[in-house]
Amino acid sequence: xxxxxxxxxxxxxxxxxxxxxxxxxxxxxxxxxxxxxxxxxxxxxxxxxxxxxxxxxxxxxxxxxxxxxxxxxxxxxxxxxxxxxxxxxxxxxxxxxxxxxxxxxxxxxxxxxxxxxxxxxxxxxxxxxxxxxxxxxxxxxxxxxxxxxxxxxxxxxxxxxxxxxxxxxxxxxxxxxxxxxxxxxxxxxxxxxxxxxxxxxxxxxxxxxxxxxxxxxxxxxxxxxxxxxxxxxxxxxxxxxxxxxxxxxxxxxxxxxxxxxxxxxxxxxxxxxxxxxxxxxxxxxxxxxxxxxxxxxxxxxxxxxxxxxxxxxxxxxxxxxxxxxxxxxxxxxxxxxxxxxxxxxxxxxxxxxxxxxxxxxxxxxxxxxxxxxxxxxxxxxxxxxxxxxxxxxxxxx
Amino acid sequence: xxxxxxxxxxxxxxxxxxxxxxxxxxxxxxxxxxxxxxxxxxxxxxxxxxxxxxxxxxxxxxxxxxxxxxxxxxxxxxxxxxxxxxxxxxxxxxxxxxxxxxxxxxxxxxxxxxxxxxxxxxxxxxxxxxxxxxxxxxxxxxxxxxxxxxxxxxxxxxxxxxxxxxxxxxxxxxxxxxxxxxxxxxxxxxxxxxxxxxxxxxxxxxxxxx
Numbered sequence: 001x002x003x004x005x006x007x008x009x010x011x012x013x014x015x016x017x018x019x020x021x022x023x024x025x026x027x028x029x030x031x032x033x034x035x036x037x038x039x040x041x042x043x044x045x046x047x048x049x050x051x052x053x054x055x056x057x058x059x060x061x062x063x064x065x066x067x068x069x070x071x072x073x074x075x076x077x078x079x080x081x082x083x084x085x086x087x088x089x090x091x092x093x094x095x096x097x098x099x100x101x102x103x104x105x106x107x108x109x110x111x112x113x114x115x116x117x118x119x120x121x122x123x124x125x126x127x128x129x130x131x132x133x134x135x136x137x138x139x140x141x142x143x144x145x146x147x148x149x150x151x152x153x154x155x156x157x158x159x160x161x162x163x164x165x166x167x168x169x170x171x172x173x174x175x176x177x178x179x180x181x182x183x184x185x186x187x188x189x190x191x192x193x194x195x196x197x198x199x200x201x202x203x204x205x206x207x208x209x210x211x212x213x214x215x216x217x218x219x220x221x222x223x224x225x226x227x228x229x230x231x232x233x234x235x236x237x238x239x240x241x242x243x244x245x246x247x248x249x250x251x252x253x254x255x256x257x258x259x260x261x262x263x264x265x266x267x268x269x270x271x272x273x274x275x276x277x278x279x280x281x282x283x284x285x286x287x288x289x290x291x292x293x294x295x296x297x298x299x300x301x302x303x304x305x306x307x308x309x310x311x312x313x314x315x316x317x318x319x320x321x322x323x324x325x326x327x328x329x330x331x332x333x334x335x336x337x338x339x340x341x342x343x344x345x346x347x348x349x350x351x352x353x354x355x356x357x358x359x360x361x362x363x364x365x366x367x368x369x370x371x372x373x374x375x376x377x378x379x380x381x382x383x384x385x386x387x388x389x390x391x392x393x394x395x396x397x
Numbered sequence: 398x399x400x401x402x403x404x405x406x407x408x409x410x411x412x413x414x415x416x417x418x419x420x421x422x423x424x425x426x427x428x429x430x431x432x433x434x435x436x437x438x439x440x441x442x443x444x445x446x447x448x449x450x451x452x453x454x455x456x457x458x459x460x461x462x463x464x465x466x467x468x469x470x471x472x473x474x475x476x477x478x479x480x481x482x483x484x485x486x487x488x489x490x491x492x493x494x495x496x497x498x499x500x501x502x503x504x505x506x507x508x509x510x511x512x513x514x515x516x517x518x519x520x521x522x523x524x525x526x527x528x529x530x531x532x533x534x535x536x537x538x539x540x541x542x543x544x545x546x547x548x549x550x551x552x553x554x555x556x557x558x559x560x561x562x563x564x565x566x567x568x569x570x571x572x573x574x575x576x577x578x579x580x581x582x583x584x585x586x587x588x589x590x591x592x593x594x595x596x597x598x599x600x601x602x603x604x605x606x607x
Binding site: 322338341342345346350351352353354356357371374377378379381382383385386 | 453456457458466471476
């Protein structure tokens with residue numbers, strides 16, 4: 001931070017000094033970015049759970065989604081809520097911390113301690129703002145690979161993640177096939193569709209239309225475009241839920257009133273819910289960071305990097321894949337997952353695919369869906385056997 | 398695809414037709430019984446396609462690579478010659494387009510193995526001819542109005558289909574209800590009458606694409 005006297009907003013404080021371990025890369029350890037720039041120095045904030053075994057064969061990298069972070073299974077430092085994948089990660093859970101060494105890092109462009117637009121640009125002493133080169137999914141993954149190198153791990157037992165996390169999983173498998181023993185791309189796509197890009201653009205325009213955005217230099221001016229960011233979140237949140245789930249949860253029910261007020265108050269419960277989602281989101285997320293991570297998804301088109309053929313991205317891969325989709329997910333549909341499976345089959349990779357029946361929409365991958373948990377547990381168990389990892393007797397190894 | 402609820406006397410026979418270390422796709426692999434048998438005894442690279450979520454989950458939990466899919470639709474996604482053997486075990490009669498499925502199998506695999514219940518078996522004929530009712534046997538246990546088996550055929554019908562898709566029969570076995578094999582040199586009519594189940598090993602004629 002610069003020499004401003006007022007304390008920064010907690011979310012910005014987390015960007016500067018996170019409640020996480022930090023790996024700093026500087027000097028010759030520059031990151032060659034897709035946009036052509038070379039980033040150095042940069043930091044990666046990460047969390048780990050469980051113990052790395054002696055031959056370093058039990059490491060799992062979990063990749064977080066758009067507005068997720070490294071706090072996958074611990075209480076969140078800003079919200080106080082359980083980690084975003086507490087349903088799946090922990091002792092005795094599918095990602096069993098008694099058995100595996102779990103790593104999760106904040107993505108490049110994020111705002112929870114890894115270098116992003118809210119981080120200080122060493123060239124100016126001020127926040128990067130839009131001076132940070134545009135980040136791609138491949139940039140995120142190359143940075144993660146440098147962290148994995150730093151941790152002394154050669155091959156990851158598994159790389160897993162949902163949504164934007166799933167894009168990172170696919171990118172890992174394509175860039176470093178020999179370093180990924182197994183992979184779980186969940187509720188994701190190998191490219192962002194036109195509709196996906198369109199929704200993201202709505203969110204970005206909402207942020208940039210907020211007068212407090214100040215051309216991206218709001219941190220210097222000690223203001224925050226919270227209104228724009230909240231609207232962006234509200235619009236995006238709708239895409240994470242199914243029509244059916246919204247209808248079941250809220251229907252046309254009114255919020256704390258018996259009659260409509262004939263005004264533009266939040267008469268309906270669903271309005272109140274969305275406003276709440278927006279207002280709590282701005283307490284933990286940076287607006288510019290939202291621009292960067294949404295852009296990273298938009299630019300993602302894995303096949304394009306391999307001459308237009310997704311199959312070529314995975315040719316000869318020996319990584320064991322388990323692709324998972326959810327029936328009511330209309331953001332990243334089953335058809336997108338099937339396209340991945342098709343390409344993996346064409347490339348001859350060992351692949352499993354499950355479509356989980358649920359009405360909870362895209363967010364289902366974050367929830368305790370019994371069939372999803374069973375699939376994950378079974379896939380990891382089978383892969384662990386193939387990897388020669390010892391079983392744990394329900395407790396400590 | 399759903400399979401008939403019989404003890405799988407044909408499984409060992411099917412497994413016996415697969416070469417060691419081969420690449421195998423089991424279409425309608427259920428809970429992965431055959432795939433596991435193959436990977437454990439024949440050291441094959443075993444993959445599967447299964448329509449039910451429970452079946453896929455069971456398979457994935459066993460460490461098998463299985464894709465949730467429908468034989469009628471999703472075989473089109475597989476590349477030519479991707480496998481040494483494509484197996485369709487007790488599933489042909491439950492497909493919507495058996496001919497199309499068999500053609501896809503011959504395209505994807507160098508060889509195909511198909512096992513199916515024989516609708517020409519004397520007990521089936523007896524029920525239809527004498528009792529005038531759709532047959533329900535130990536092997537074909539569903540009443541007509543809720544059977545998943547919508548395309549029954551006899552052994553002779555199947556032999557004709559093999560001709561239609563330009564494939565040739567490498568080996569054929571028919572078994573009676575006790576699971577005993579019917580003499581190889583018995584005539585087709587005898588197979589068709591006394592074979593309760595049949596297993597065919599097929600390959601493309603002259604190596605031509607179908």
